Amino acid sequence: MVRHLLFNAFQSLKYIKMSTVDPYEKKIIMVTGAVLSLFIFSILYARNKNNDLPECLPFNKAYLEPKITKLDDKTYQVYAVAQMWQFQPTQIEVPVGSEVDFFVTSKDVVHGFHINDKDVNMMAIYGNINKTTVKFEKAGIYKIICHEYCGIGHQAMQAEVIVSEPSKY
Numbered sequence: 001m002v003r004h005l006l007f008n009a010f011q012s013l014k015y016i017k018m019s020t021v022d023p024y025e026k027k028i029i030m031v032t033g034a035v036l037s038l039f040i041f042s043i044l045y046a047r048n049k050n051n052d053l054p055e056c057l058p059f060n061k062a063y064l065e066p067k068i069t070k071l072d073d074k075t076y077q078v079y080a081v082a083q084m085w086q087f088q089p090t091q092i093e094v095p096v097g098s099e100v101d102f103f104v105t106s107k108d109v110v111h112g113f114h115i116n117d118k119d120v121n122m123m124a125i126y127g128n129i130n131k132t133t134v135k136f137e138k139a140g141i142y143k144i145i146c147h148e149y150c151g152i153g154h155q156a157m158q159a160e161v162i163v164s165e166p167s168k169y
């Protein structure tokens, strides 16, 4: 299969060389080929990277109960529930260096789930669980805000992740 494709590509190249293709068109073909190769290379390269992309999990009513679970000193799980117009839990306290799995869902309409200074931009949707993992390397307060207009109280919809030095624990 691959050999066949390569052979075909080679034949086409030969054809391009021999025929009287306009030099300008030849340039376009070369540029297109280069861009296409770059594109294919990027896909192959990205495939082997461990991207922390959000996942979509099967829905389960257990996720509608907001909670923070400590798995060990540096690993936490948060069931974050969005509803008009609040997030629960409203305060999530973890020590510096923690890895937190967020399971996000909604009790009513579609809300947004964005964590400041982190690459988290998710939707909170009823009947749907979105999961992402975030590592908090620096101490501070990270605001969680709703970035999907959800009604009259939308702008007040927020929560926070408080990341502090381990001495507090």
Ligand SMILES: [Cu+2]
Pocket (backbone or CB within 6 Å): 111, 112, 146, 147, 148, 149, 150, 151, 154, 155, 157
């Ligand atoms: Cu909102």
